[in-house]
Amino acid sequence: MSLRIEAQDLGVSYGDNLIWEHINLTIDQPGLISILGPNGVGKSTFMYTINKILEPTSGRVLLDGKDVMEMTFKDIAKKVAYVPQTSGETFAMTVMDTVLMGRYPHSGYTVTQEDLEIATDSLQKMHMGQFAMRNFNELSAGQHQRVMIARGLAQMPELLMLDEPTSNLDIYHQLYTMKLLHDLAHERNMTVLVICHDLNVAAKFSDRVIMFCQGRVHSDGPVEEVLNAETIKDVYGVTSDIIDVDEHPYVIYHSDDIDTGMAPAQRITSIPKDEKDHNISED
Secondary structure, three states, X not given: OOOOEEEEEEEXXXXXXXXXXXXXXXXXXXXXXXXXXXXXXXXXHHHHHHOOOOOOOEEEEEEOOEEHHHOOHHHHHOOEEEEOOOOOOOOOOEHHHHHHHHHHHHHOOOOOHHHHHHHXXXXXXXXXXXXXXXXXXXXXXXXHHHHHHHHHHHOOOOEEEEEOOOOOOOHHHHHHHHHHHHHHHHHOOOEEEEEOOOHHHHHHHOOEXXXXXXXXXXXXXXXXXXXXXXXXXXXXXXXXXXXXXOOEEEEEEEOOOOOOOOXXXXXXXXXXXXXXXXXXXXX
């Protein structure tokens, strides 16, 4: 049985800007789930509410029926691992020690043989085993990212959340990482939640897609149901064609209707409070 994540009437504001409210989602099946949507619609914010980085303005998030705001960070970390988009952390420690930080929720400050084996396996899965004794702050941005993913894997979570995990990776490692995450989700019976801006990468590896737009969940379901030309036009303002490649949708974008002289101000990503009722009620 995989971890059950429930967002109940969830809402978040930053100052006077309401990002979204009345969000109701249930995730209770293992697999890779992609969160899509334009910049600023609250994709990262959704992850922050799950791991207690951010307190919701309204509603709540439940992990197996427990309100995350009533859980300790250590108890959350035993179930949930989070890998940020970029790491501003420049640890003056080895790559191995950095990955072993993912074992802290389980073992504390005592490193066991099992911890070492899990960390080593996680590094090898991310093709970083040969860098185990290098200093973390000596690596490239792409190598940093692979180490941070390895740290998330070493945590052995029931829910692994990654914010744009392929953004600094070359093409091979983009595909490799997403395939690895998809396969591990099913092998370990865990949920992998990924924020992604590449619709074709999401289409190829996701079991489910959740599309955020204009303060609400625009679409939620299997890839072939969510990724269509109408949805892409509605959410991103981009015209596209969808073809089938290897039994997955593949998006071909068109730029003819993109006006480079105009900022995309018409697309609402966050909702001013005095307009929230109007925008959220739109279908």
